[in-house]
Amino acid sequence: MPNGNLRSPTDSLGGQFPLLLGSSATSNLADGIVKVALPLIAVQWTDSPVLVGGILAASTLPWLLFALPAGLLVDALDRRRAMMLANLLRASALALASISILVGEHSLWMLYATAFVLGSAETVHDTAAQSLLPSVVAPAALERANGRLSTAEVTTNGFAGPPLGGLLISVSAVLGVVIPAGLWIVALLALFALSVTPQARPVGPLRWRHELLGGIRFAWANTVLRTMAGMVALCNLATSAFLGSFVVYAVGPNSVLGATAFQYGLLMALAGVGSVLGALGAAKAASVMGRGRLLALSLLGMASFIGAPSIVPALSALTVTFLIGGAAVAVWNVVTVSFRQRITPDALLGRVNAIYRLLTWGTIPVGALLGGSIGSLVGLTELFALAAGAAIVSLVGLRWVNESSMAENELRA
The missing domain is CATH 1.20.1250.20 (MFS general substrate transporter like domains)
Known part of the structure; x- marks a missing residue:
């Protein structure tokens, strides 16, 4: 159950919402950078539209494969911690990709694997974020809170992230993956500071199908x-x-x-x-x-x-x-x-x-x-x-x- 001292009976967003908003904005900025950076790195290694298009396919495929299992995990685990682990996984995947680029391993399969891992972590993070919000703000404030979260997502993921990703790649391919990795660590730290009472978890072994x-x-x-x-x-x-x-x-x-x-x-x-x-x-x-x-x-x-x-x-x-x-x-x-x-x-x-x-x-x-x-x-x-x-x-x-x-x-x- 939500922590009562974090939710006002009015439509106030409360003192914890800025942390969730900041984490969301930072995470979406990283995502906006990466969705441009990975294809731009790929075109440095191949001129095949099919091979470059594989980056987008690899990043979106997890939504078809894992959306429902991710929802089950989000209900079974502490949602805040699930988001933190997803951000850590994304940062780690990009850290490994930066090492591969630094040592001169120009592998499209590495980019596909990175995009797939990022997309898989996203299914958990985004589902958990949407499910965590009612534990952070009062029910009457949900429209305002969702509006601000949506605004932050569009601004960072749609406007700021892509041109920043292009700029970083124009300087160095490594910067295009290291900077978003650092942003996901910042998003993780904001979630670490967020104080909410975890939802009740299922008792006993988890029966996935049921x-x-x-x-x-x-x-x-x-x-x-x-x-x-x-x-x-x-x-x-x-x-x-x-x-x-x-x-x-x-x-x-x-x-x-x-x-x-x-x-x-x-x-x-x-x-x-x-x-x-x-x-x-x-x-x-x-x-x-x-x-x-x-x-x-x-x-x-x-x-x-x-x-x-x-x-x-x-x-x-x-x-x-x-x-x-x-x-x-x-x-x-x-x-x-x-x-x-x-x-x-x-x-x-x-x-x-x-x-x-x-x-x-x-x-x-x-x-x-x-x-x-x-x-x-x-x-x-x-x-x-x-x-x-x-x-x-x-x-x-x-x-x-x-x-x-x-x-x-x-x-x-």
């Missing part, structure tokens, strides 16, 4: 959680199908938009700006208009983001829709994650969060593959319209996901 099914059964039995899961999966499939093919539609002299690589990067950055604004404003917007209406607007924002190129193929118009799309995704995440944290028993929170993370990350490669296949058959404009239609279909879920049903679940929790 415990894992317990989390799945809880999420499936709750109408709101079950519907949210379907909405998340459908929207992520649509978004991934769109983003996976949009670069072909947008960039190059023969593309529809004829955008430059810089203009494409600017669109992505505008989506990041929208994410920051959406995360910061979600709590206030939910209190003013209600969560059900806010989620409806969020889904419509996602649909406009996806479908706009099929209606208005103009770069100037898309700067607005990308800003809206980033805000819509952030608002959805803040509201739904906060709700999930409120109603899920602490003993099951890791497993339930892992289910949603599996749906979030696991649908990305599936959606990208579907988008590429459908786009090659019917055309990209038609693909974007179909994907937007799929996002609009998710509005049906609001019949069961609304302010009334969410408030009722929170009262029963």
Whole structure:
């Protein structure tokens, strides 16, 4: 159970939250550096797009393989310590990679192994972080806390980390892995200073299959959680199908938009700006208009983001829709994650969060593959319209996901 002296009955974030926020920001900065640094190191050793693309595949594969087991571990172990161990593992993996680079061992397999270890540790760290938050702040403060954590993630992982990674690699490949290793140690130390009472652990031997099914059964039995899961999966499939093919539609002299690589990067950055604004404003917007209406607007924002190129193929118009799309995704995440944290028993929170993370990350490669296949058959404009239609279909879920049903679940929790 959470430590009572750490949680205010008001919406105060409390004195421990800055430590969790600082650790999250530092960890995400390291992650933002690495996701650029490892591919940049790889292109120094090979010019094969397939081999370089293997870095991304190796780093995301653990979400498909380990998301559910990670949730089970997070519920069975001290979550703060699990995050610390994950950061230590990531720092150690990069330390070994730096030694390999220093001795002149230019092995792509070493980079793949490093990326896989980092991704595996991430499944535990991120699931534990999302499950630890209700032990740090009051229930009424969850939207504000999730908003700040989301803002920190976008700012460090999306804005600051990638250019810093490029700068470090331009100086030295070793710096590109040593600096994030040091940042993960700093994140570990911030967690060490964090004071929370560990959640109750299972008594007796851990029955993996039984415990894992317990989390799945809880999420499936709750109408709101079950519907949210379907909405998340459908929207992520649509978004991934769109983003996976949009670069072909947008960039190059023969593309529809004829955008430059810089203009494409600017669109992505505008989506990041929208994410920051959406995360910061979600709590206030939910209190003013209600969560059900806010989620409806969020889904419509996602649909406009996806479908706009099929209606208005103009770069100037898309700067607005990308800003809206980033805000819509952030608002959805803040509201739904906060709700999930409120109603899920602490003993099951890791497993339930892992289910949603599996749906979030696991649908990305599936959606990208579907988008590429459908786009090659019917055309990209038609693909974007179909994907937007799929996002609009998710509005049906609001019949069961609304302010009334969410408030009722929170009262029963």
